[in-house]
Amino acid sequence: MRRILLFGVLLAVVAALAFGVYRFYPREVDFEADGMKYRLGAVGAAEERPVRVIIKGKVWRNWNGDRKFAGTVDLKGEEIPVPEDARDVTVNFIRGTNSGVVVYGWFPNGTARTRALGILHVSDDFSAVAIQFYEYEDNRGSWTSGDGLMIAAPASNREEAVALSNELMRDSLAGIELK
Numbered sequence: 001m002r003r004i005l006l007f008g009v010l011l012a013v014v015a016a017l018a019f020g021v022y023r024f025y026p027r028e029v030d031f032e033a034d035g036m037k038y039r040l041g042a043v044g045a046a047e048e049r050p051v052r053v054i055i056k057g058k059v060w061r062n063w064n065g066d067r068k069f070a071g072t073v074d075l076k077g078e079e080i081p082v083p084e085d086a087r088d089v090t091v092n093f094i095r096g097t098n099s100g101v102v103v104y105g106w107f108p109n110g111t112a113r114t115r116a117l118g119i120l121h122v123s124d125d126f127s128a129v130a131i132q133f134y135e136y137e138d139n140r141g142s143w144t145s146g147d148g149l150m151i152a153a154p155a156s157n158r159e160e161a162v163a164l165s166n167e168l169m170r171d172s173l174a175g176i177e178l179k
């Protein structure tokens with residue numbers, strides 16, 4: 001009887017450790033796909049062009065269960081006004097979602113600078129992404145669901161990109177459908 005109890009306790013400890021490793025151990029992210037950059041709304045429907053999305057790094061959960069990504073988010077075919085050596089980011093996903101703000105930070109001449117790319121939305125396994133791409137005017141970034149810029153990958157045309165964006169952003173949009 002004592003052996004059975006000891007075996008049961010040992011099995012529970014091993015199961016708890018395996019779950020902890022599965023849940024909290026960092027996983028490699030190596031996403032690279034062709035996508036589309038497009039403008040939302042009827043007026044901007046003709047504005048679209050291909051872009052290659054490259055995301056490399058690690059994703060993990062902290063002890064609260066919140067997800068975090070550390071690595072690089074690069075958009076080939078898109079000019080990002082951030083030095084190449086400052087492209088490392090840490091994205092803290094909003095609790096209960098797969099969405100977080102991508103902010104680059106660097107120190108030219110000892111002065112802190114930041115630039116938000118936009119809000120990154122990913123699938124659970126990082127096999128698909130959508131980015132609410134901020135537009136800047138007077139150093140202020142903004143995005144609207146009516147005519148904002150989006151990037152979605154993998155997608156080969158605007159229709160696929162809009163459908164993917166709506167799927168990945170379903171919880172964030174609160175009933176709004178992107179068009």
